[in-house]
Amino acid sequence: MKQVPVGVSARHIHLSQEHIAILFGKENGLSVKKDLSQPGQFAANETVRIEGPKKSLDKVRILGPARKESQLEISKTDSFYLGVQPPVRESGDIIGTPGIKVVGPAGEVELDKGVIIAARHIHFHTSDAEKWGIQNKQLLKVRVNGERPLIFEDVIARVADNYALDMHIDTDEANAAGINTCETAEIID
Structure with missing residues (x-):
């Protein structure tokens, strides 16, 4: 029998180092809340606000470490709530995806792409x-x-x-x- 453990991924965001600096200030980085199942990956203590065309979501967890490009992973239910229509994609495949506004305590970023429903x-x-x-x-x-x-x-x-x-x-x-x-x-x- 080929059994595998299941991890349920709630909505979360991966941020580039540039966007972390804008959202939290150049002197601040991400701090580890807890380690995740994949080696070297963690849920950060830091969260952001996501502002969609219809509604907003507060306290969206950041997963670290920093990535090359920022990417928001949400469920289909979240997409209806926010008013965006992201495709189902593998993580990192963000070309041609919708963008969204991300708000942190020190600033905000308007992503021109990066919203997906993770495959x-x-x-x-x-x-x-x-x-x-x-x-x-x-x-x-x-x-x-x-x-x-x-x-x-x-x-x-x-x-x-x-x-x-x-x-x-x-x-x-x-x-x-x-x-x-x-x-x-x-x-x-």
């Missing part, structure tokens, strides 16, 4: 992928056995030496299946 995926350490015969970018079927069992299709395998085994879905997907972080899922193909 569901599983991070595999290279050794786990080899053991199970899984290739990078392979599309998988995964069964979750929550209160409302579901089979997720087109789950993207992301394989790298610096990844830890973990499936990432958003809050809409987790709620549909009635599951929480730390539950397990089974790869069925």
Whole structure:
């Protein structure tokens, strides 16, 4: 049986170093609230306000460390609330995506792109992928056995030496299946 832990990703933002300096001041950086499942990644203590065409969201968590480009990851439900229409994309694939206003305590940034609904995926350490015969970018079927069992299709395998085994879905997907972080899922193909 190919079981993987499930991580539920709530809305969050990744920021470039330039945008961190604008939003929080040049002398300030991100501080670690807690480490995440992927090595070197963390949830920051710092949060921002996201202002969409319809409504705003306060206290959106920043995930660190800084990235090359800023990117906001939200659920479909969040997109309706904010009034934006982001595509489902892999993290980092932000060309042609909508932008949004980000407000911090020291300033604000108008992103011209970067709003996505993150495609569901599983991070595999290279050794786990080899053991199970899984290739990078392979599309998988995964069964979750929550209160409302579901089979997720087109789950993207992301394989790298610096990844830890973990499936990432958003809050809409987790709620549909009635599951929480730390539950397990089974790869069925």
